[in-house]
Amino acid sequence: MITRTRYNPKDIEQKWQARWEASNQYHAPDDSPLPKYYNLMMLPYPSGDLHMGHWYNYTPADAFGRYKSMNGFNVMQPIGFDAFGLPAENAAIKRGVQAHDWTLANIERMRKQMKIIGTRWDWEREIISCLPDYYKWTQWLFLQFYKNGLAYHTKAPANWCPSCNTTLANEQVLADGTCERCGTRVIRKEIEQWLFRITKYADELLKFDGLEWPEKTVTMQRNWIGRSEGAELRFYVDFDGKREEVPVFTTRPDTIYGATFFVLAPEHPWIQKLTTPDQQAAVDAYIEQASHMTEIERLSTEKEKSGVFTGGYVTNPISGEQVPVWVADYVLMSYGSGAIMGVPAHDERDFEFARKFGIPIRQVVLPEGEEPSDPATWTEAKIAHGRLINSGQFDGTPAEDALKAVTAYAEEKGIGEHRVIFRLRDWLISRQRYWGCPIPIVYCPEHGTVPMPEDQLPVILPEHVQFKSTGESPLRYEPDFVNTTCPICGGPATREADTMDTFMCSSWYFLRYADPKNSEAAWSAEAIKRWEPVDQYIGGAEHATMHLLYARFFIKALRDMGHLNFSEPFTRLFHQGMVLGPDGQKMSKSRGNVEAPDGYVDKYGTDTVRCYMMFIGPFDAGGSFKAENLEGVWRFLNRFWSVITENWDATTTIEDDSSESRAIERLRNKTIKRVTEDVSNFRFNTALAALMECNNVMIKQQNEPVAKSAAYRRTLETMIQLLAPMAPHITEELWEVTGHPESVHLSTWPTYDEEKTKDENFTLVIQVNGKVREKIEVPSDISEEDVRKIALDNPRVASFIGENTIRKVVYVPGRLVNIVATR
């Protein structure tokens, strides 16, 4: 017997965390003979305090890593900090501290808080993206992209946040046209900037073969990439006998004869060429107005089409017809060619536009089973495909051939071709910010844009700068940084003062974890071969179209450059849900429903908070944080503690074959099965429920003779192991107390015997016409004849059958029998 003690989480947790750290138990060695398992969670931004969301992400993810480790894997579970970014800069401006100091102090604080979670992180592999030994390689990667033509510098309209004073990637502008970070209205601004040619990989990024990713995320990425198949067709104008072409992209080349107008985006370079003198003023006014329009205003007038006639005409290359050219802001310069053919009969938007401006509508497609009708009577465009009419030589072409026929004709005549385009735009990585990774580029009056030689990396970001109250990047006013010499000629030159989007840092950090201390290279081939790709990635769904897309792009590009030999970074992906406040609303300071974990850890200990996080509900569903529900988990852990400490007796070895003993052994096997299946599928809530049930039975039996059996003792032991991933400290203590010299986390996950999970008896449910009428305990190996006999002989059952004739008897072995009886 063990001397009875009370469960005291504080002492236990401190004790074990110290021991784990001292023994470096969670370092994943590079030379282990065990198969590797790379269990990754998204690295945090060092905001300064760990909140419930962090706990909700890390706790189940850690339980999974521990489970894998107990199953014989060399689990690598690293952590680090995504340490560049705007909040540090804002804090610097607001509080007069340096972003560098603020960030490192936050990391220090967070690291302490993170250790309290009791997570099996391999701190030896920690990376901090804002330190030169990391960002040196981010810069090196930039140079590789540059050398391979995947990074380019250009002046182009960009999303500009006037409050953050920086450009934003498309992915960082919200649907309502505001800045993702500060909510300010984003405007468009022409600016010199660096872009990454992610569009080159658009097609490959659409493939998700072999990935176990949430269907939702795959769909979101597919939609974001937005592949469209169609044709480019070139309309033309003859200027003084000289023919010039204006291409359009269309997914419906079959409707070419229905093009009754032509539209240019307000930024289209052809507008001035086509505008007639009498329309000049109107066109100028329209363009002026469109350029001042913010995204929000465009959206608010979403339903109402606007536009202006240029007075000019272009010729339809297939029908030879001249069509009027309009300018309208529903055509986007950034998609396709910035020009469209308007086919009002068969496109909703064109229909609306033609209706508003009195442009003729001509039907050229006849959907299956319809007769031609007067478009003036229509209330909407006919989108459906069909047989072509009013289409000259194409008349009568059936729906299935129409697209190909027109495209083939255009190709033959040299006036167009089949084409695939994407909604995905190139990734804008320039940020007009200070606290980011410097772009290793120098501008020389003599040699232009010059990449820094690799052996001169890193380009060091100054740690102390003078902040501007405007929020403007102080970096461009740092003479020591900006003024430099040209790597080619040694003459005076200017350094690029923009820094990189922080998504650059997080697009490759999971590679660095494999070889975090390498000072010769970003990684070694051996390290990559050993650890990559990531087996399991766990993090928020908000990164579906940003981080997760950029990282995939990085890996594919680096593969093609010869730096890697795999194509997908994350084999399995899981998105945890969101923890909400007690009111079911998103936690926010303004709502006043923010719950910090610290107080609860103080009161109940880490293990209770961990288990509670997993017990709230399905891991991908999230849920409300309700403090009163912690009580239940707390009681469970206390009962767990006492049932083991009060009943543990290592000397009990009675292998009796009583039915009670067999029942306990069955419970043990069943529980192993349930917990194993649940944990491996991230169903921690039901795994804990299974353990609670098992615990409840053990408590019920503790004063019975069976508590002296070996089966009972074994079950106590098994329970400790099964709970270990979720509650690593209490189980470690109990494992020690029950006489095991080695850490429970280094023990081998218990296995079960399928035979021993089977009940000796079961409750036979007898239904009459699908309704439950009787329940009888019967032996599991009962024959069907016996079941039928029992069922039909049962007086209650008989009374429900009454005068009716038995039509059918359905027997589901081990469960129920259903007697179908009608008149």
Add this chain to the structure above:
RNA sequence: GCCGGUGUGGCGGAACGGUAUACGCGUCUGUCUCAAAAACAGAUCCCGCAAGGGUUGGGGGUUCGAAUCUCCCCACCGGCACCA
């Protein structure tokens, strides 16, 4: 508008097409206590004295049998949003 997801007691949530409501919270009753808390024991979907009947957002279908499959509708959540 388009795409995806969800809808089960007072609450969080369980249920290979087969006993709906496991596990936990809360509530009620009891034990202990001068008392309270904690702990422990029991009860707890609805109607009905009972027999019985009803119940998984609403309506239909498939099936011996549907929370589960299928169709339509409603509500909520997430994503995209004039992408030609």
